[in-house]
Amino acid sequence: MRLNIIGRCGLALSFSLGKPAGVASQAGAAPDTLLARLTQEALDSAPAVRRAEAFARAAEHRVRPAGALPDPMLMVGIMDLTLPRFAFRESDFTEVDVEVSQALPWPGTLTAQSRAAGAVARASRADLAALRREVITRVSSAYYRLQYVLAAQHVLARQQRLLGSVVEISTARYGTGSAPQSDPLQARTAVARLATDSAALAAEEASLRAELRAVRGIRGSEQLSPGPMDAGRVAGMLAETAAPFADGQGGEALAGHPRLRSRASDIEAAEHTVRVAALQGRPDFVITTRYGARPLGADFFSAFLGIRVPLWTGRKQQLLTEAARSEAESARSRLSEERAVLEAELEHTAAEARAGATRLRLLMRQVVPLTRESVEAALREYRTGLVGFLNVLTAQDAAYRAELEAAEVAARYQSNLVILEQLLAPEEGP
DSSP states (O other): OOOOHHHHHHHHHHHHTTOOGGGOGGGGSOOOHHHHHHHHHHHHHOHHHHHHHHHHHHHHHTHHHHTSOOOOEEEEEEEOOBTTTTBSSSOTTOEEEEEEEEEEOOTTHHHHHHHHHHHHHHHHHHHHHHHHHHHHHHHHHHHHHHHHHHHHHHHHHHHHHHHHHHHHHHHHHHHTTSSOTHHHHHHHHHHHHHHHHHHHHHHHHHHHHHHHHHHTTOOSOOOOOOOOOOHHHHHHTSOSOOOOOOTTHHHHHTTTOHHHHHHHHHHHHHHHHHHHHHHTTSOOEEEEEEEEEOSSSOOEEEEEEEEOOOTTTTTTHHHHHHHHHHHHHHHHHHHHHHHHHHHHHHHHHHHHHHHHHHHHHHIIIIIHHHHHHHHHHHHHHHHTTSSOHHHHHHHHHHHHHHHHHHHHHHHHHHHHHHHHHHHHOOOOOO
């Protein structure tokens, strides 16, 4: 599975939005090498991935044994020794026996068992592929959220510097009697609120870094230096138009998703298990050969054919067959449920991506520039006494919140692109 996530996310979005792949300008974006490295490390060493790989290997190893014959039985013994001395050469009945027996299940039983085990192995491989996609999505979501937190910290630091100058201006005006005492008090309150925002961002940053370590199976601290989310760069890569998501397209796009393949393999395994349970109600055969060596008489050879009589079929095999049929019915219901969940997830993510693209364009082209101009205008007018201090704080807070919103929308938009890619990408290998 390729890890060039940034380069391919535009293709995934354009497909999900019903556009030709070449329309999305983001398809040509340079890949984020740090994100690619973190994702590869998670795929290579994440405990959950290693566990799923081991489970898939175990299921693979069970396929051939499931279709193998039962082990033959070899018996060697001595019979009819003369008592009380256990004499070996005093009776014509004394003999040394060698017996070999082989059980033969009813025709078709081993084939059904092998096919059931093969379906379980395919389901395990599909589960592994689905888990790898989840790991990619988890790493990307935490990484982009961390980029947002870093961008928010930069915006907050700039806002603190700006409010520091506002505190000085309001204090100076209060000292000259041209402003009430509430102005510097309100400015200091706004600075204190920024300090609480800073503490919350620091806690979220620590949590996200811990999650990135956990998903990659890393203990202890490490130095990660991702750049802050650049909302302007993300907005510059957005396509100018976005066609609505086509109804009914999700089913075709999701046909090869490993979660659906896993559920289909579960159905196949359950159906073969039904046949196995039904065939176990038929008689099995046992072929036995025996060679007897007599010290005082002629040797002899014997052969036997045994049949297992399924006398208690009504209490065992028939009930097991009904149980297997119920499991097959349950597996078919799980497939329908999984398909509905995936289609809803695809539509929800595509809608979020469309909305994110629209919001980000509006924020970067209109809202953010206008709020910055409002701050400058409010500061100029406050110095000359044309507006009150509350106008300055309102304008500054609006600009601060707009930049935070732009960074958050950009991070969420990038995460949605990765989710779309993992939903729509064909499986390229185990």
